[in-house]
Amino acid sequence: MTGPEPLLRRAVPPAASAVHGSGPAWVPTRALGRAVLLTGLLLVLGVALGRVDLVLLAAPFAIGAAVHLRRMPRAAPELLVGADEELLVEGGQVQASVTVTNPDVIPYDLVVVRTRTSRWLKLEHADRPFALTVAADGWAAVDLSGDALRWGRQDVGPAAARVAACGGLLACRPVLTPAHGVRVYPVTDPFNAIEAMPAAAGLVGAHRSRRMGEGGELAGVRPFAPGDRLRRIDWRVSLRTRDLHVASTLSDRDAEVLLLLDVLGEVGLSGGVTGSASVLDTTVRAAAAIAEHYLQRGDRVSLLEYGASARRLRPATGRRQYLTVLEWLLDVRPDPVEQDHDFGVHHVSSDALVMMLTPLIDPRSADLLALLARAGRFVVAVDTLPAGAAPDVRGPWTPLATRLWHLERGNVLGRLREHGVPVVEWAGAGSLDLVLRDVSRLASAPRGR
Amino acid sequence: MLGLITRRFGNVRRTLTRATVLPFLVRCAIAVSGLVAMAVAWPFALFGTQYFVPLAAVALYPAFAPRGRAATFAALTVIAGWLVDTAFQDTRVTLWRVLVIATALYLGHSLTALAAMLPYDSIVNIDVVGLWVARALAVILVSAVLTVFALGLSAELAGGPFLVATVVGLAGAAAATLLIARLMRRP
Numbered sequence: 010m011t012g013p014e015p016l017l018r019r020a021v022p023p024a025a026s027a028v029h030g031s032g033p034a035w036v037p038t039r040a041l042g043r044a045v046l047l048t049g050l051l052l053v054l055g056v057a058l059g060r061v062d063l064v065l066l067a068a069p070f071a072i073g074a075a076v077h078l079r080r081m082p083r084a085a086p087e088l089l090v091g092a093d094e095e096l097l098v099e100g101g102q103v104q105a106s107v108t109v110t111n112p113d114v115i116p117y118d119l120v121v122v123r124t125r126t127s128r129w130l131k132l133e134h135a136d137r138p139f140a141l142t143v144a145a146d147g148w149a150a151v152d153l154s155g156d157a158l159r160w161g162r163q164d165v166g167p168a169a170a171r172v173a174a175c176g177g178l179l180a181c182r183p184v185l186t187p188a189h190g191v192r193v194y195p196v197t198d199p200f201n202a203i204e205a206m207p208a209a210a211g212l213v214g215a216h217r218s219r220r221m222g223e224g225g226e227l228a229g230v231r232p233f234a235p236g237d238r239l240r241r242i243d244w245r246v247s248l249r250t251r252d253l254h255v256a257s258t259l260s261d262r263d264a265e266v267l268l269l270l271d272v273l274g275e276v277g278l279s280g281g282v283t284g285s286a287s288v289l290d291t292t293v294r295a296a297a298a299i300a301e302h303y304l305q306r307g308d309r310v311s312l313l314e315y316g317a318s319a320r321r322l323r324p325a326t327g328r329r330q331y332l333t334v335l336e337w338l339l340d341v342r343p344d345p346v347e348q349d350h351d352f353g354v355h356h357v358s359s360d361a362l363v364m365m366l367t368p369l370i371d372p373r374s375a376d377l378l379a380l381l382a383r384a385g386r387f388v389v390a391v392d393t394l395p396a397g398a399a400p401d402v403r404g405p406w407t408p409l410a411t412r413l414w415h416l417e418r419g420n421v422l423g424r425l426r427e428h429g430v431p432v433v434e435w436a437g438a439g440s441l442d443l444v445l446r447d448v449s450r451l452a453s454a455p456r457g458r
Numbered sequence: 459m460l461g462l463i464t465r466r467f468g469n470v471r472r473t474l475t476r477a478t479v480l481p482f483l484v485r486c487a488i489a490v491s492g493l494v495a496m497a498v499a500w501p502f503a504l505f506g507t508q509y510f511v512p513l514a515a516v517a518l519y520p521a522f523a524p525r526g527r528a529a530t531f532a533a534l535t536v537i538a539g540w541l542v543d544t545a546f547q548d549t550r551v552t553l554w555r556v557l558v559i560a561t562a563l564y565l566g567h568s569l570t571a572l573a574a575m576l577p578y579d580s581i582v583n584i585d586v587v588g589l590w591v592a593r594a595l596a597v598i599l600v601s602a603v604l605t606v607f608a609l610g611l612s613a614e615l616a617g618g619p620f621l622v623a624t625v626v627g628l629a630g631a632a633a634a635t636l637l638i639a640r641l642m643r644r645p
Contacts (some may be wrong), residue, residue: 177571
């Protein structure tokens with residue numbers, strides 16, 4: 010759903026003309042041919058006609074060529090694209106540079122540097138060529154600074170440089186350098202879910218489990234048994250019943266959260282961090298926020314793509330996992346599946362809370378949610394479809410078709426809820442509390458539907 | 459047809475809006491050099507008449523298309539005009555005309571070499587153009603000294619300009635041969 014690209018000339022020459030091709034790196038320019046032609050012609054005419062003035066007209070060309078060509082370059086210039094490697098979030102400042110190095114003993118009279126950048130990096134003057142000089146055995150850099158508008162691996166480059174030396178009489182074949190990827194991490198809406206996890210399953214953690222153990226949540230009072238700690242004795246009950254009783258608690262355990270990302274397609278036009286959000290924008294930002302929240306609470310978070318390649322990130326906990334999640338999210342792309350294929354519910358742990366971030370456009374997404382729910386997984390669907398999303402109007406029937414599609418989608422959502430899959434629109438902080446409470450309640454019920 | 463014109467017009471407008479100052483000044487200097495060389499080389503009677511219009515167009519064209527052969531053609535036209543004026547119309551060779559034509563020809567040639575590499579919309583460091591023009595002016599200065607000295611010498615010598623032209627021309631040819639041989643040896 011992108012608009013037509015403006016007609017622009019190619020910023021970087023085609024790869025076939027790169028210095029890696031055959032032939033010498035430095036070639037004579039048309040100016041050298043012109044100087045030799047005029048010098049020769051004027052000298053011949055001067056001698057033939059006996060005209061010293063014609064010879065003198067040739068003098069600047071001959072002197073210029075002799076002076077400029079007394080030393081000639083031998084090595085090809087080197088080009089390098091770089092960018093700062095600090096943690097960069099959408100909307101942050103990018104500092105990139107293109108450096109031209111001159112390994113020769115003569116200066117470069119003119120270096121023209123062109124570079125392409127990702128459309129999501131708004132770098133100052135990046136769409137223009139830069140002309141500069143480079144001293145002998147030195148280097149010069151073009152600084153490109155600006156804003157990163159969208160998450161992802163945004164390219165600075167490829168860059169190309171053409172170099173002229175010897176007063177423009179010799180030129181280097183274009184030197185190309187590959188793009189440098191700048192990692193732009195997604196902004197995370199502040200997210201906070203206070204509800205209990207449906208299935209806390211690990212050994213330690215912050216959630217109260219449904220099993221007895223060492224924890225803070227009171228489960229009940231029971232008679233003292235060998236092995237109980239003395240500090241657990243409930244003296245009030247013991248005095249009343251004249252028998253030792255202890256307070257039993259529910260153990261605190263961690264849980265696994267599986268973020269299932271529907272990447273079957275992209276809907277909506279992304280406007281970057283300040284503009285409208287597409288489905289993948291919402292998916293990535295919400296996933297980052299949810300992962301950050303649960304990882305901070307000590308839970309294990311794993312990620313899985315519902316797409317052709319079915320990328321997966323293994324469950325882990327802690328800050329390192331959070332950074333890995335952010336890195337993993339940078340590579341989220343639309344990954345459509347052409348044929349029906351078995352996703353495999355067995356990939357999803359039976360104790361994990363599955364949060365599927367999906368626009369619920371492809372019927373296979375709804376099928377998968379129903380399948381997971383039927384298989385006894387704790388599933389929450391987070392609707393990532395942008396508000397007011399509609400296809401382009403292509404004819405008089407488009408509005409009606411869109412309305413029908415919305416009705417049908419509403420039907421699908423209703424049927425999912427009937428299957429016990431809560432569907433909630435992503436709205437940042439607290440948007441999942443209500444549904445998590447429902448899922449917890451469902452989880453406390455006996456299984457075996 | 460209308461679409462083609464509209465597209466061309468749009469391209470021209472985009473070029474004008476994107477153009478930057480220094481590349482534009484370089485092209486202006488090429489145009490001025492060409493016009494000066496053409497006006498001085500051809501007979502003065504042509505200047506201001508309708509016959510000068512095609513000559514002016516030839517002189518100006520390298521400013522618009524510096525990458526092609528237009529600069530070579532313009533230089534050859536200047537030389538042709540100089541020969542027409544001095545050989546067929548018997549106009550006297552004067553020092554200032556030789557100096558002006560040589561200066562304008564070389565300056566136009568050098569700046570065309572720069573403009574051929576310099577995109578019209580580039581952001582140019584001032585030292586690029588400054589150093590380029592300084593090198594061209596240094597060459598012009600040395601040539602001018604040589605011109606003054608050689609023309610003075612030809613007036614002094616009894617043998618006349620033919621001998622001087624032969625000697626200087628042969629010396630120049632030998633230097634050009636050495637230069638080309640050196641270029642051929644280049645790895």
